[in-house]
Amino acid sequence: MLKVDGIDVFYGNIHALKGVSIEVLEGEIVTLIGANGAGKSTLLKTLSGLLKPKNGSIQYENKSIAGKAAQTIVKTGISHVPEGRRVFANMTVEENLELGAYVRKDKQIQKDIQKVYETFPRLHERRKQLSGTLSGGEQQMLAMGRAIMAKPKLLLLDEPSMGLAPIMVKTIFEIIEDINKNGTTILLVEQNAHMALSVAKRGYVIETGRVVLTGSAKDLQASEEIKSAYLGG
Amino acid sequence: MEWVQQLVNGISLGSIYALIALGYTMVYGIIKLINFAHGEIFMIGAFVGFYAISGWGLGFFPALLLAMTVCALFGVIIERVAYRRLRNATRIAALITAIGISLLIQYVVIYFRGAQPEAYPNVLSNRSFDFFGAQISSQSLMILCTSIALMILLQFIVHKTKIGKAMRAVSHDMDAARLMGINVNTTISATFAIGSALAGAAGVFFGVYYTKIEPLMGVIPGLKAFVAAVLGGIGIIPGAMVGGLLLGVVETVVSALGYSLWRDAAAFIILILILLFKPSGIFGKNAREKV
Ligand SMILES: Nc1ncnc2c1ncn2[C@@H]1O[C@H](COP(=O)(O)OP(=O)(O)OP(=O)(O)O)[C@@H](O)[C@H]1O
Ligand SMILES: [Mg+2]
Numbered sequence: 001m002l003k004v005d006g007i008d009v010f011y012g013n014i015h016a017l018k019g020v021s022i023e024v025l026e027g028e029i030v031t032l033i034g035a036n037g038a039g040k041s042t043l044l045k046t047l048s049g050l051l052k053p054k055n056g057s058i059q060y061e062n063k064s065i066a067g068k069a070a071q072t073i074v075k076t077g078i079s080h081v082p083e084g085r086r087v088f089a090n091m092t093v094e095e096n097l098e099l100g101a102y103v104r105k106d107k108q109i110q111k112d113i114q115k116v117y118e119t120f121p122r123l124h125e126r127r128k129q130l131s132g133t134l135s136g137g138e139q140q141m142l143a144m145g146r147a148i149m150a151k152p153k154l155l156l157l158d159e160p161s162m163g164l165a166p167i168m169v170k171t172i173f174e175i176i177e178d179i180n181k182n183g184t185t186i187l188l189v190e191q192n193a194h195m196a197l198s199v200a201k202r203g204y205v206i207e208t209g210r211v212v213l214t215g216s217a218k219d220l221q222a223s224e225e226i227k228s229a230y231l232g233g
Numbered sequence: 234m235e236w237v238q239q240l241v242n243g244i245s246l247g248s249i250y251a252l253i254a255l256g257y258t259m260v261y262g263i264i265k266l267i268n269f270a271h272g273e274i275f276m277i278g279a280f281v282g283f284y285a286i287s288g289w290g291l292g293f294f295p296a297l298l299l300a301m302t303v304c305a306l307f308g309v310i311i312e313r314v315a316y317r318r319l320r321n322a323t324r325i326a327a328l329i330t331a332i333g334i335s336l337l338i339q340y341v342v343i344y345f346r347g348a349q350p351e352a353y354p355n356v357l358s359n360r361s362f363d364f365f366g367a368q369i370s371s372q373s374l375m376i377l378c379t380s381i382a383l384m385i386l387l388q389f390i391v392h393k394t395k396i397g398k399a400m401r402a403v404s405h406d407m408d409a410a411r412l413m414g415i416n417v418n419t420t421i422s423a424t425f426a427i428g429s430a431l432a433g434a435a436g437v438f439f440g441v442y443y444t445k446i447e448p449l450m451g452v453i454p455g456l457k458a459f460v461a462a463v464l465g466g467i468g469i470i471p472g473a474m475v476g477g478l479l480l481g482v483v484e485t486v487v488s489a490l491g492y493s494l495w496r497d498a499a500a501f502i503i504l505i506l507i508l509l510f511k512p513s514g515i516f517g518k519n520a521r522e523k524v
Contacts, residue, residue: 048412049411050408050411050412069411069416070408070411070412070414071411071413071414071415071416071417074412074413074414075414079412080412082408082409082412086406086408086409086412087409088401088402088405088406088409088410089405090401090404090405091398091401091402091405095398095401098398099398099399099402099410099413099415100413102395102398102399102413102414102415103413103414146413150413150414
């Protein structure tokens with residue numbers, strides 16, 4: 001479904017991704033793990049079009065999307081839930097969900113908003129509230145709901161568990177699995193490597209801009225390097 | 234009952250300031266630029282209205298519509314040609330460019346038609362009628378009602394339409410808006426178009442109300458509308474409306490009290506006070522600036 005081959009991404013002079021290659025197959029949950037500043041968010045931003053790679057190729061459904069504008073890429077079925085949620089704080093919960101469906105022209109939008117409310121009943125209670133007044137966990141739900149509203153084929157999630165209480169983390173991960181079961185492929189960036197590897201099929205480990213390790217989630221969980229570096233022993 | 238009359242005059246003048254202030258605030262809200270060329274758009278609007286009425290014999294509303302359309306186009310072109318390439322430049326660079334554009338427009342207009350003023354034709358019948366003992370002119374009432382209608386239309390666009398929602402999204406977070414599939418450039422163009430159209434309308438109203446227009450007429454109302462936008466809270470649309478109306482009323486009251494020489498100073502005293510005591514304006518939360 002998605003094939004990234006040897007991309008280099010720069011912020012000015014900073015070489016943030018160095019020849020990164022990854023692949024995501026249809027129906028999978030694939031996770032990217034790595035320390036702070038490794039380049040995980042940079043990779044997602046490049047996939048969704050917020051950043052442009054200098055070299056290398058990005059094939060999505062056998063078409064090149066490298067360097068395309070973000071608003072074009074989202075139309076092809078890639079939705080990105082950015083790090084830190086980035087909800088539109090000046091707009092209500094419902095308006096945020098409507099914006100999630102900005103690229104759609106069908107008549108099912110209202111129905112899908114109701115579906116998001118079924119998944120996240122809390123959002124339904126808060127639907128007329130300005131999203132800037134939501135708690136962190138509620139904003140995370142909103143950011144995910146908003147991305148789902150675009151009906152993505154591939155969902156990019158950047159640290160969905162960041163700053164959430166353990167019980168909330170569990171809920172969010174259950175929802176991620178549900179979304180996946182309903183047919184959406186997921187590329188998941190997580191600090192919480194333990195949780196991420198428990199839901200993912202495969203994983204990539206990124207260090208200072210390079211992929212240093214890849215394998216099935218099981219193998220990665222068993223690997224000594226991963227245990228000591230990301231699973232806390 | 235003289236104060237009712239003064240109040241209506243103040244509100245009419247204020248609605249002109251409000252219409253100009255809306256463009257300042259919308260543009261600031263979306264690209265954080267104080268568009269100092271905005272007063273010149275207002276002037277262009279006044280002149281387009283003038284030529285439409287006295288040259289082509291158009292009526293008030295067709296002339297208004299024409300002025301708004303021309304100004305909308307003008308605003309879009311200015312953004313496209315001058316500001317877009319500066320979007321990632323420092324703010325001071327964009328600000329200086331805006332001042333440059335402002336001077337450019339003033340002197341290009343003077344170059345082509347000279348600096349002499351023009352008397353605005355009488356397009357609106359100006360009967361005055363009795364309203365609880367106060368003499369209200371039908372002209373100021375017409376201006377007031379049309380401005381209010383435009384402001385309601387604006388609120389509708391901003392809150393209920395897709396482009397309005399896109400404008401609010403872009404003003405809050407450009408990258409997140411891109412991720413929704415919003416075309417940021419188109420949205421910014423639309424913002425310039427709408428803001429400039431409102432300034433164009435204000436130009437026609439100003440001409441009708443004060444009956445005299447000239448190429449530098451945009452400077453003082455432009456600055457005052459900027460004060461109005463800051464007064465209401467820059468970037469906040471209802472703030473610009475309230476700030477404009479308030480400023481108009483204050484100016485009229487200052488004149489009515491016999492201090493008409495202080496009229497222009499009043500606006501700038503307000504600006505200084507606001508910047509000293511509540512820089513975020515009436516409607517602004519004293520929040521840190523968004524990054
Ligand atoms: N806008 C930017 N300008 C300059 N450098 C940046 C920018 N964003 C990220 N970087 C740098 O690029 C590198 C990769 O950052 P990135 O955000 O991708 O890390 P990450 O793996 O997502 O880390 P974290 O887990 O902390 O979110 C870092 O060294 C960072 O300092
Ligand atoms: Mg990150």
